[in-house]
Amino acid sequence: MSPSARGIDNAWGGLRTTREFVSLFPEGQGGIVSERNIGNTANYSKVYVPGTHQGNDPTDTRNSIAAPVGTQFFFGHKYFPEPNTEIRFTRIPAPGAPVFGDNQGEGTLEMNGAPIVVPEAGLHYIEVDFSTMTYSIERRDWELQGSAVPGSEPVTMGWNHDERALEVEIELHAGEISFIGNSDQDLVLGDNGGDGILEIGGDPITKIEFAGTYKIYLYIEQPDYSYKITTNVFDRRGLFFTRGQTLDIEDVTPFTQGYAITKFSNITSTGAAGSNLSHVDTDFPLFRLADTYLMAAEAALRGGGSTAQAVEYFNRVRQRAYQGSLGNVSAEELTLDLILEERGRELYWECHRRTDLIRFDQFTDGTYVWNWKGGVMEGQQVPSFRNIYPIPEQDLNANPNLRQNEGY
Incomplete structure (x- = not known):
């Protein structure tokens, strides 16, 4: 992390967070639901x-197709914006290198052969087999399908030249998606294992957990085929520095383990650094309206008001976080556990969490365990006397009438 980007002049280090906290923001950070996995594309032989x-x-x-296995059979997709596009194939991306065309237009390659004419504009699937000196070209349209697609009817994807991918922006339900070529059930791309790499006949993609507007990208020029999912419906409070960081913390010493929190910085509202680059002058919130709304929602749900009041207060916080109503919850969805989670999302790094967990009976003897709770990586329960702090030794020495709290 660049210190100057945070308004400081020395190395940036300190507290990081665990997988459990990051999971409170399931829509992804910055609207990225599923980042692209480029797989081994860069290592494959190319034509x-x-x-x-x-x-x-x-x-x-970039204008290539690839061979995932060996160096003879290549495949991939190419988009041709105009009809009657003329192409050739070459193994070497250099001027004067041997090129292969087709003198007879019958699917057989000859060195320095005539250009191959592709009659239609649009996306085409191409295979080249140098072991048999043959090729094939097929117009191929891809659609998005699955239970997440409204009406369950496949939706056509269009070519994004800048992204070099197919894309579609669409309102989706929570559910599954996959990609289908030419309406052929034998050409369905899914994701076995959820690793972001697509396979013919692979499992449906299960990353659409919330209804909302999504952009789906299909990267299909060369194997490994992959995809990316973004959304404008996401919780903007998940502020993490992730580049070069691991999600899990196996050793608390290296700063690169665990996501760093970027909620606060020494940067003013105008984008300038604070008045002191070594000792930040960031204001720290003690009382916030969002905290008041969540306290009121909790009090109402605990019997101090109606469920309708609790939902109204809770959703006021959500509407600011989601910049709209798409993060709202219903009366049936609102529970005390959800309020505790929401307090974590809203008030993290503001000195509320320990008190909140104690109030909800989840700090010590409850069932809530996180990494490094109790001083071990996998987390463990701790005895209930930890719900209160010990009396400092200097206070005990100064006043013999004091008795140390139980357990210390």
Whole structure:
């Protein structure tokens, strides 16, 4: 993390958070629900596809298809914006390198053969087999399908030139998605294992956990095929520094283990650094309206008011966090456990959590365990006397009438 980006002049280090806390923001940070996994694409052998669609430039290394196994059979997709695009194939992305075309237009490759004409504009699936010196080209349209798609009817995806991927922006239900080519059930791409790499016949993608507006990207130019999911319906309070950080903390010493919190910085509202780069002058909140709303919701749900009041107060906090009503909950969904979670999302790093967990009977003898609770990586229960602090030794020495709290 760059110290200057946070308004300080020395190395940035300190507290990090655990997987359990990060999981309180299931929609992802910054609206990214599922980041792209590029897999082994960079390591595969390539065949390049210069043509009129990109100025016949053989040095454009992005304009390629790939061979996941061996160096003879290549496949992938290419988008041609105009009809009657002329292409050739080359193994070497350099001027003057041997190129392969098709003199007869019958699917057989010849060195320095005639350009191959692709009649239709749009996305095409290409196979090249140098062991048999053959190729095939097929127009292929891809659609998004699954239980998350309203009406369960597949939705066509369009080409995004800048992203070099197919994309669709769509309102989705919570549910599953997959990709289908040419409406052919034998051409369904899913994600076995949820690792972000797509396989023909793979399992449905189960990362749409909330209804809302999503952008789905399908990266299909070269294997490994992959995808990315973003949303504008997300909790904007999940402020983590993740680059170079591991999610899990196996050793508390290295700062690179665990996500760092970026909720506070020594930066003013104008973007300038604070008045002192070594000793920050960030204001620390003691009383906040959101805390009051959540206290009122909790009090109402505990019997001090109606459930309707509790929902109203709770959703006022959610509406600010989600910048709209898409994060709202219903009376049936609102529970005391959800309020405790929401206090964690809203008030983290503001010195509320210990008191909240004690009040909800989850700090010590409850069932709530997190990494490093009790001083061990996997977490463990701790005795209930930890709900109160010990009396400092200097106070005991100064006043013989004091008795140490039980357990210390």
